[in-house]
Amino acid sequence: MSFDLQRVLESKRAYRQKLAARPVAEKLRLLDELCERAHAIRRASAAVHEPGKVAEDPAPYEAKRRAGKTR
Amino acid sequence: MNIKEAITIINQMQADGVIGRYAIAGAVGATFYLEPVTTLDVDIFVAFRAEPGKLILSLRPIYDYLAARGCPTEGEYIVIAGWPVQFLPPGTPLVEEALNEAIEHDIDGEPVRVFSAEHLCAIALQVGRAKDKARLLQFVEAGAFEAARFQSILTRHGLVDRWQQFERQFLRDQP
Numbered sequence: 001m002s003f004d005l006q007r008v009l010e011s012k013r014a015y016r017q018k019l020a021a022r023p024v025a026e027k028l029r030l031l032d033e034l035c036e037r038a039h040a041i042r043r044a045s046a047a048v049h050e051p052g053k054v055a056e057d058p059a060p061y062e063a064k065r066r067a068g069k070t071r
Numbered sequence: 072m073n074i075k076e077a078i079t080i081i082n083q084m085q086a087d088g089v090i091g092r093y094a095i096a097g098a099v100g101a102t103f104y105l106e107p108v109t110t111l112d113v114d115i116f117v118a119f120r121a122e123p124g125k126l127i128l129s130l131r132p133i134y135d136y137l138a139a140r141g142c143p144t145e146g147e148y149i150v151i152a153g154w155p156v157q158f159l160p161p162g163t164p165l166v167e168e169a170l171n172e173a174i175e176h177d178i179d180g181e182p183v184r185v186f187s188a189e190h191l192c193a194i195a196l197q198v199g200r201a202k203d204k205a206r207l208l209q210f211v212e213a214g215a216f217e218a219a220r221f222q223s224i225l226t227r228h229g230l231v232d233r234w235q236q237f238e239r240q241f242l243r244d245q246p
Contacts, residue, residue, distance in 0.1 A: 013212075019106035020213055025075070025179045030107040031099065032072045035154065038109050 072153035074099065074113070078183045080140065080151050081115065089136045090158075091118035094173035094184040096166075096191065101206055103176055104188045104215045108206070112148060112155040116170050116186075119160050133158055165190070165197055165228045188216040193224045196233055208241055 019027070084090055094100075098110035117133075137149050148155035161167040169190035176183050186194070192210050195203035210216050225231050 016106045017213065020104070020215070024103055024176060027102050027107050028074045028099075028178060031102050031110070032074055032153075034107055034109045035074075035111065036072050038111050042111065 074152070074154055075178050075181060076152035077113065077154045077156060078178065079181055080137070080142075081156075082182065084133070084136055087136070089132050092170060092173075092184065093117045093158075094170050094186050096169070096186045096194065098206070100185045100191055101209070103185045104191070105206075105209050105213055108209075112157060113151075115156060115158050116161050116166060117158050118170060130158060163197070165193060165224070165230075168224070168227075169194060187220075189221040189224055192216050192221055193228065193230060196225075196230055196237060197228070199233070204237065204241070207237070211242065 019030075022030075078095075081090075081093060085093060093115050095103075095113065095115055097112075097114035098108040099113045101108055119129075134144065134149060137151065138144070143150050145155055148157055150156070161170050169186045172187060172190065173184040174187050176185050188210060192207055195207040195210075222231075225234050
């Protein structure tokens with residue numbers, strides 16, 4: 001195991017490139033799993049949400065802003 | 072959760088005439104060009120069809136169609152195959168162009184329209200939140216878009232100054 005930061009960063013970059021190069025169908029299956037985890041984390045963190053916590057407005061598009069659908 | 076199944080249902084909805092052209096944007100769209108990126112939902116831009124006799128575009132036909140197929144609603148989302156999906160009209164000329172010029176991809180025989188990498192980058196630049204900038208950096212780092220096409224989009228939509236600012240902030244001030 002190496003603690004050379006440069007090598008660690010290069011290794012991370014190479015892994016991301018390898019993931020990006022996978023077939024779309026496989027990447028979408030990974031996305032299914034990631035989304036399931038993200039929802040589980042959100043459900044868990046909602047239970048310990050602290051009022052006044054700073055969070056970025058997630059509404060990304062003009063259409064959402066116009067519709068007043070910022071959350 | 073099964074995004075491919077969700078896409079199959081959306082394609083059927085298009086074939087049944089409920090929606091016109093559609094294209095996937097956001098993190099799910101970016102996954103067609105980059106490594107998978109964690110997200111909570113699917114953003115789908117749709118060329119809405121106005122209901123007869125009505126000038127205001129309505130999501131009602133989409134909700135009704137999907138509800139009849141067992142898809143529940145959660146706030147502004149419709150849950151399709153476990154994925155919260157939001158259908159959006161193109162709200163800016165840039166997004167409208169992105170919808171018109173979306174790329175057709177294939178997922179094991181299932182066609183799907185996705186915003187081009189260049190349009191995803193331009194939209195990320197225009198929206199400009201931290202996570203949009205991070206995604207744009209991912210595209211830059213991966214070399215996953217065509218620079219000339221991206222530049223022409225920036226020029227058409229008045230985003231050249233913003234891109235130069237982004238370059239100064241993130242791409243030139245490296246240690």
